[in-house]
Amino acid sequence: MGSHCSNCSQCQKDRLDQINEVTITKKSESNKAVIVSQKVEYQCAEKQAQKQILQTKMAIMIQKQWKGYKVRKAYLQTKLLFNKSQNDQVTTDKKSKRGKQKYFTKEEYELTIKSESLQREYRSKYKFISGSTYEGEWLGDKRDEQGIQIWEDGAKYIGQWKNNQAFGQGTFYHVDGDVYEGEWQNDKANGF
Numbered sequence: 339m340g341s342h343c344s345n346c347s348q349c350q351k352d353r354l355d356q357i358n359e360v361t362i363t364k365k366s367e368s369n370k371a372v373i374v375s376q377k378v379e380y381q382c383a384e385k386q387a388q389k390q391i392l393q394t395k396m397a398i399m400i401q402k403q404w405k406g407y408k409v410r411k412a413y414l415q416t417k418l419l420f421n422k423s424q425n426d427q428v429t430t431d432k433k434s435k436r437g438k439q440k441y442f443t444k445e446e447y448e449l450t451i452k453s454e455s456l457q458r459e460y461r462s463k464y465k466f467i468s469g470s471t472y473e474g475e476w477l478g479d480k481r482d483e484q485g486i487q488i489w490e491d492g493a494k495y496i497g498q499w500k501n502n503q504a505f506g507q508g509t510f511y512h513v514d515g516d517v518y519e520g521e522w523q524n525d526k527a528n529g530f
Contacts, residue, residue: 417515458483474499497522 456478463473474485480502481487487495497508504510504522511517521528 458475458477460474461476463471465471469490470487472481472485472487474481475483477483481499482501483499484497485499492513494511495504495508496511497504498506500506503525505524506522507520508522509517509519510527518527
């Protein structure tokens, strides 16, 4: 019969082979699609996990700021209630002193003490022109590593120093009772 007849057994066999080939191809294409979709799902899950980690870190930062604010506010309210029962004149004097006194001044930073030693050494109390004192470790003519600085008004910094500046872990005690404990960098509180 003709080249493609419906009654020929060879043509029917060829037609069955084509149908099977199409079915197998469809299955393997669907398998490929499943593998590709699994990869895409994995990548999406990984991106979502990274996004969730970033959101968690951001939430922690916001919570830290909020908790710090609430603690400072509660502390100030408690302090105000307490101070009302105390002598208001003493509190006023302390607050006025805090506003007048300068801490970590340029004069102290630019200080040069004649020392030929470039080794870290502990020195006893040194008094600055401003009246503040420092006792602790020195590297040459600069405050370095652990030390305690006390200002004339009673404020005090206990902690680490680097290149004549408060740097690293430290605690600053204000004359009015406020305390900052945490990281310092270039004579400024820099805490987490």
